[in-house]
Amino acid sequence: MSSADAIVVEGVEHSYGDVTAVGPIDLTVPQGEFLVLVGASGCGKSTLLRLIAGFEQPTTGTVRTDGTAPEPGRGAGLVFQQPRLFPWKTVGGNVALALKYAGLDASADRVDELLARVGLHDVAKRRTWQISGGQQQRVAIARALAVENPLLLLDEPFAALDALTREKLQDDLRQVSASTGRTSVFVTHSVDEAVFLGSRVVVLTPRPGRIALDLRIDLPRTGIAAAELRGLPEFAALRAEIGHAIRDRVTV
Structure with missing residues (x-):
């Protein structure tokens, strides 16, 4: 684990009884990155977040945050759907x-x-x-x-809100993230939200959740209005690429 890495997930699988929810996954998150986990419902996004938070232990493999095994409620700020x-x-x-x-x-x-x-x-x-x-x-x-704390973990915190409030809070969070430089991991179902918030987006496959796409989001994070950012052709292209990656992995 490099001193510049905030999170390292190595060979992680997690099962509930006979059902494998996640893995195998290898994932490294540098300090200061805003990582968004996105994918279809039930793909293991929240499970992976709980493993990073230390609320659950991997069936196989290891998770390290700031060089040590994560402990619940220590070393990370947590925001839930409620x-x-x-x-x-x-x-x-x-x-x-x-x-x-x-x-x-x-x-x-x-x-x-x-x-x-x-x-x-x-x-x-x-x-x-x-x-x-x-x-x-x-x-x-x-x-x-x-x-x-150096790490902020957010599990679909805006999912239950109306569209206007959700967009306002997305903008607030984006600005706060840019100003604090914290490492963040954000779980969402929304492709638009993923592109808007993330400096990096990881798409997970349907269960068991594995990495289908790992994409850098090279969009400006400061000095641009939300509407202007969403209107950029690069934003539309990234949203389309992530959307295709999700749909291609879902069996109809």
């Missing part, structure tokens, strides 16, 4: 709790700074049930960013 906030705390209280748990500065100024990073500078004192689903998901992202 925000999983504490409803008895305020928005700011949810972020402050993450900071306190890590032994970091949990002052109001620090909480406001993190909320402002995801466009929520004015809601710190509200209860979580007083804000929209999209805002709740932004709080979850702010909470994951609160502890400056």
